[in-house]
Amino acid sequence: MIGQGQKDWLWLGAILALAVALRIWGLNAPMWHDEIQTLVTHLNLGWGEMVQSYSMNHHYLHNILAKISMTIFGDDPWAIRLPAMLFGLGTLAVIWVLARGMAGATVAHVTTLLLTLSYHQIWFSQNARGYTGLAFFSVLGMLYFLRGMERPRRGTWIAYGFCLAAAVFTHLTGAFFFMAQGVIWLAVVAIRGPRGRLEGGLIRLPFLGFLVGGLITAAFYLPLLPSLIDTVSNVSGTSATDVMQEYQNPLWTAFEAIRTGIGHAGPLTALVGAAVLILSILGAIALHRDAPLFAPTTFLHIVLTAGLLMAVGMRIWPRFFFVDIAFLMLLIVMGVQLCCALIGHFIGGERVSRVLFILSAIAMTAISAGLAKRNYDFPKQDLAGAYAFTEAERKPETRVFAIGYAGQDFRDHYKADWPILFTNDEYVAALAAPGPVILVVGFPERNFRDVPQLAIDADAFGPTNVCAPDHTAPVLTTLRCFGGTLGDGNVIVFGRD
Structure with missing residues (x-):
């Protein structure tokens, strides 16, 4: 007999097999501007030259792995995109583990399946850039953060520090996610401390994790520091003269993220945005008892990222929030489950709730599959x-x-x-x-x-x-x-x- 735990892992294996197929299909399509510039100005350089100067277009950890892939497999688009695809698959596996621990196997299966079919997740998994790597280390960091806050252990927080360093060395905006977690940690310390409910390790060990991550990150970026400072200090000047001023508007960012996912849908775009917001809030309510820090961290990261980018006058690209897609998907699934439970409470009990959730999961899967097809209609940029x-x-x-x-x-x-x-x-x-x-x-x-x-x-x-x-x-x-x-x-x- 196969136990329930084994069945859960078999479900994950099946979902990941589907994800592999969807991400291999079209992996060798023509590259777009940013991918080509990464290849021309970074990957085609010698190993030492790759880390001599800082550029917003260089996602350093990802590019090192992409160069290794090129060295082994050649410079076809699929080989250059291979690390991004593997990080995308890794993100699916980690969010399954995270969701299963917080909300059970059913929610984990549905969340991971929807991410497998997600237009954005497929798109970025076939994009020779560091965003899936950033998502992988952020989701893994969330897993260690929640575990470390619940049961502070040295190994957990040291692993968290390595996730922090890997994310920030992939892209500087990775720091925003871990900054949000730092704020949540300090808030917990400030709330629990005066009440005498603070474990001794909840100050020392998280500090160790942030210290380890910060020191490793500083060591990685030290050779690039002068050009990094120069680039960041000049970013507001280039943004101010950009003819596409809407790129600095967070409302444009939100609508663009939805539009790219569902296509040109007119007023439906605003309705989808409202539905995402409402279901995410309901999901936060549903998860509050078992994972009280998860939703606040997710929402704070979104607000913090938008605020900091506006403060430095930088363009607010939707891709800077790609790390949040997995978290929002989990909240949405939890929100749908809560809605189904509320309906069942009034009209038919637990059985009705379960049937409604199954039907809702099937509907969400069908919609996601239909939207995912758009990934294959054209190359990213031909x-x-x-x-x-x-x-x-x-x-x-x-x-x-x-x-x-x-x-x-x-x-x-x-x-x-x-x-x-x-x-x-x-x-x-x-x-x-x-x-x-x-x-x-x-x-x-x-x-x-x-x-x-x-x-x-x-x-x-x-x-x-x-x-x-x-x-x-x-x-x-x-x-x-x-x-x-x-x-x-x-x-x-x-x-x-």
Whole structure:
């Protein structure tokens, strides 16, 4: 006979097998701008050169692992993305352990299955960046934090310190999550201390964990410290001049995170946001007795991250909150379970509650599976397709220009000989000369603002969709629009005869 514990582990194995299949499918799709820049400016360097200067684009621990993968398997996209995929799978396993300990096996299975099908979790697991690594070490850190606060032990808190260091060495914003936990720890000490309910180890051992993590992090970043300070001190200046000022608005961040998950849904986006908020609060209520520190840590991290990024004038990208997806999913499942229990309490008892929760889990799984399909509709950003199409279309007399930052990818990765136009003056000067021209525009929403004459020539803000293949503007004709799942991830190829 197979015991219940063994059945639980078999369920986890089945869920992880599904996760592997969903993440291998499409793992070798073309890379997008940030991945290419990571490859060109970091992974292609020697080992010593990789850690000589700091850049927001370098996720150091992840990049070291990605370089190891490249050394073994080559530089195909799947090999460069392999560490991100493995960290994504590891995150699923750890959240299952965390959820099972707090809420039981059923909630753990449902939460992990929904994360397995999560659009965002799949997307980032196929993204050669450090965000799944950051999520893995944060979820593991949450596991050690809750265990250490409940039963303070030296080994638990030392392991916590290593999670802290690994997360922050992956990306500086990893510090925000552990700062939130530090605030929660100090609040517990302040509340319990005067009441005489504070164990002696609850001061000394957490302090040891934060000290270990801080010292290791400082040792990792010491060679990069001068350039790190310079980069962080200048971030507000670059953000202030960014034409995409909405990137610094936390409301935009929330709506963008939902929009990327469900697609362009109009007013439904706000309804989904409200549902997530309400169910998360209900989930916090449901978990309060067994895990009173879990929800406060999650909510505080979200508020703290948004506040600190606003304080330093930095763009508030949705990906900075990727670590919270697993925690929010657990809260949502708990919120749904509580709703089902309340309904059952009034109309039919425990059996009705159980049936309602099963039906709700099936519905959430079906919706998640439908949304996950969108990951496979397009690459993240089809720069490779745009390059191949343009080279096939160009004639000897045709001049080809790349617009904006994507031009660096065509030049440095695809070895294109296309001049790059960044400003409106450069664009006007380039098109002043007669003759056929092809323009390759990555991040079109940004570039239509950076280069307003391009927007006019492409009729970008007119009634016609510039991605329509038959779109003809007064000056430019849309030759091809290459779709992408990345926000502003389309690549548009325009032509002029």
